[in-house]
Amino acid sequence: LAKTTQPISMDSYEGQEVNITCSHNNIATNDYITWYQQFPSQGPRFIIQGYKTKVTNEVASLFIPADRKSSTLSLPRVSLSDTAVYYCLVALGDTTSGTYKYIFGTGTRLKVLA
Amino acid sequence: KAGVTQTPRYLIKTRGQQVTLSCSPISGHRSVSWYQQTPGQGLQFLFEYFSETQRNKGNFPGRFSGRQFSNSRSEMNVSTLELGDSALYLCASSLGVAGKNIQYFGAGTRLSVL
Numbered sequence: 716l717a718k719t720t721q722p723i724s725m726d727s728y729e730g731q732e733v734n735i736t737c738s739h740n741n742i743a744t745n746d747y748i749t750w751y752q753q754f755p756s757q758g759p760r761f762i763i764q765g766y767k768t769k770v771t772n773e774v775a776s777l778f779i780p781a782d783r784k785s786s787t788l789s790l791p792r793v794s795l796s797d798t799a800v801y802y803c804l805v806a807l808g809d810t811t812s813g814t815y816k817y818i819f820g821t822g823t824r825l826k827v828l829a
Numbered sequence: 830k831a832g833v834t835q836t837p838r839y840l841i842k843t844r845g846q847q848v849t850l851s852c853s854p855i856s857g858h859r860s861v862s863w864y865q866q867t868p869g870q871g872l873q874f875l876f877e878y879f880s881e882t883q884r885n886k887g888n889f890p891g892r893f894s895g896r897q898f899s900n901s902r903s904e905m906n907v908s909t910l911e912l913g914d915s916a917l918y919l920c921a922s923s924l925g926v927a928g929k930n931i932q933y934f935g936a937g938t939r940l941s942v943l
Contacts, residue, residue, distance in 0.1 A: 817874040817927055
């Protein structure tokens with residue numbers, strides 16, 4: 716069974732850059748890798764999505780190597796409000812049935828310290 | 830634009846009962862996916878509906894079922910509830926099939942089975 720793994724937790728100080736890596740095998744070749752942020756008692760909130768190489772938006776960057784077996788979320792200059800759990804989400808395709816399963820990573824609990 | 834709305838927010842049921850959860854997607858979104866979140870298993874994919882058809886399915890027993898209406902609203906049903914079904918159930922909507930589109934999540938329905 717395919718697994719999508721992340722570090723369980725990370726601590727960082729305000730103003731630092733944080734990099735969180737997700738390892739995923741058997742990812743579907745044509746589908747995206749997406750990262751979400753989740754606060755307690757809320758649903759996951761979209762951060763960034765990419766297919767290959769590097770994607771950047773106003774809040775984060777996403778690095779995806781050529782083999783797409785991992786991805787790294789980069790949060791520049793984190794603040795206290797970035798304390799949350801971060802998840803990667805990948806689509807695992809079954810070429811026989813043409814269907815997909817959407818697999819969340821194990822989640823990384825980021826704590827930002829003052 | 831209104832976000833994804835899930836009702837009810839909280840539910841308490843007893844073993845053996847059944848339950849129906851509701852999800853209203855973002856206007857214009859045609860895909861609705863359902864996930865179960867528990868402390869032990871994390872976020873797990875249940876199923877995805879697109880244009881009233883179940884397109885993708887996770888590894889949950891047949892007690893978990895769903896449907897989607899012509900206005901894209903979706904319901905999820907769990908029959909013969911077990912204690913282990915206690916969880917946060919999250920619904921996400923996307924413009925198209927989830928593997929190629931951003932999923933936007935609701936706040937979830939917290940189900941407690943006693």
